[in-house]
Amino acid sequence: MSNNATFDLPEFPWDRLAPLGDKARAHPGGIVDLSIGTPVDSVPEVIQSALSAASDSPGYPPTAGIPALQKAMRDWSVKYLGTSESVGVLPSIGSKEMVTLLPFLLRAKRVLYPDIAYPSYHVGAVLAGAEAIPVGEDPKSWPAADFAWINSPSNPTGALMSDQAVRDAIQWAKSNNAYLVSDECYLQLGWEATPRSVLSFPEAADVKVIALHSLSKRSNLAGYRAGFAVGNPSVISELLEIRKHVGMMMPGPVQLAMIAALADTEHVTKQRAVYLRRRTELHRGLTAAGFTIHDSVAGLYLWATRDEECWKSADWLAGHGILVAPGDFYGVRGKNFVRAALTATDERIDVAVARLTATA
Numbered sequence: 001m002s003n004n005a006t007f008d009l010p011e012f013p014w015d016r017l018a019p020l021g022d023k024a025r026a027h028p029g030g031i032v033d034l035s036i037g038t039p040v041d042s043v044p045e046v047i048q049s050a051l052s053a054a055s056d057s058p059g060y061p062p063t064a065g066i067p068a069l070q071k072a073m074r075d076w077s078v079k080y081l082g083t084s085e086s087v088g089v090l091p092s093i094g095s096k097e098m099v100t101l102l103p104f105l106l107r108a109k110r111v112l113y114p115d116i117a118y119p120s121y122h123v124g125a126v127l128a129g130a131e132a133i134p135v136g137e138d139p140k141s142w143p144a145a146d147f148a149w150i151n152s153p154s155n156p157t158g159a160l161m162s163d164q165a166v167r168d169a170i171q172w173a174k175s176n177n178a179y180l181v182s183d184e185c186y187l188q189l190g191w192e193a194t195p196r197s198v199l200s201f202p203e204a205a206d207v208k209v210i211a212l213h214s215l216s217k218r219s220n221l222a223g224y225r226a227g228f229a230v231g232n233p234s235v236i237s238e239l240l241e242i243r244k245h246v247g248m249m250m251p252g253p254v255q256l257a258m259i260a261a262l263a264d265t266e267h268v269t270k271q272r273a274v275y276l277r278r279r280t281e282l283h284r285g286l287t288a289a290g291f292t293i294h295d296s297v298a299g300l301y302l303w304a305t306r307d308e309e310c311w312k313s314a315d316w317l318a319g320h321g322i323l324v325a326p327g328d329f330y331g332v333r334g335k336n337f338v339r340a341a342l343t344a345t346d347e348r349i350d351v352a353v354a355r356l357t358a359t360a
């Protein structure tokens with residue numbers, strides 16, 4: 001546990017990784033940092049231009065987003081998520097703030113989240129003073145609650161939920177009159193399978209279902225903090241009301257940049273090709289070094305194991321100057337896995353692969 005006096009928060013996982021970071025940095029060829037999914041490629045020119053053109057922005061931006069942004073989010077959702085035209089949309093300051101604040105904003109009392117997952121679902125439940133309950137993959141086994149997270153493609157595993165599991169999760173939400181929130185920030189990064197939004201399921205129509213989207217990975221916009229929530233219009237208006245009071249506004253210039261980003265698909269296709277190459281190379285390197293890759297059909301990570309304790313694998317990799325995230329950051333089920341991100345430059349990925357294949 002951390003020494004935070006107000007909340008019973010776990011220690012920030014990446015702080016625990018600092019000693020292995022030092023070890024990897026000491027490698028004569030330098031560190032290859034695959035521990036965090038932070039984009040390293042440039043912000044596409046079309047988005048940078050939209051941001052600079054909007055830099056004279058003296059007034060408060062609307063919390064709901066300017067009408068052109070609302071239209072851009074809705075059009076994108078209809079086209080890529082398969083939603084109806086009447087779907088609710090709301091910009092967010094990246095999606096992480098939504099992940100950690102939603103249980104509080106929606107006054108959740110019992111929050112279910114995948115037992116192998118992005119740590120912020122747990123943190124959000126703790127901040128809301130709610131009970132945080134890790135659950136398995138089959139929604140038919142979930143206990144009663146008023147809020148549940150799903151995440152497909154999953155961080156860290158890169159697995160997709162089956163259509164049946166999504167339907168069961170929607171049914172669970174309906175039976176419990178609960179919120180079902182689908183974190184879909186990796187939706188456009190499918191490699192061996194095509195991810196599908198919860199909102200494309202007709203069963204979701206009258207249920208309290210929303211999805212979170214992010215331009216951080218799709219458009220290299222992690223630094224802009226550009227995300228949005230989309231889904232059931234009453235849930236979205238409930239969130240809008242609270243967020244207006246709190247003043248949670250996406251900055252005006254970022255709203256304009258996001259419109260440009262959502263309208264452009266060329267940079268998405270290019271960036272996907274960059275990640276696909278890195279994925280293929282890293283897969284080859286890790287396999288040569290004795291790792292087996294599990295799941296990882298989509299998303300920004302390889303979920304790898306050598307059937308040994310994750311810190312042992314992470315330490316071995318750090319000895320070769322490669323920093324990864326130990327799988328127990330994401331739940332006990334990850335204790336024999338490490339997560340390697342595809343977010344290093346081509347040069348660093350090639351260095352990592354050369355080091356890994358040399359160990360074979």
Ligand SMILES: Cc1ncc(COP(=O)(O)O)c(C=O)c1O
Pocket residue numbers: 037093094095096097099118151154155183185213214215216222226227
């Ligand atoms: C599963 C998942 N959800 C949400 C986020 C938050 O991303 P952002 O706040 O950049 O939109 C991340 C970031 O890595 C993530 O992996």
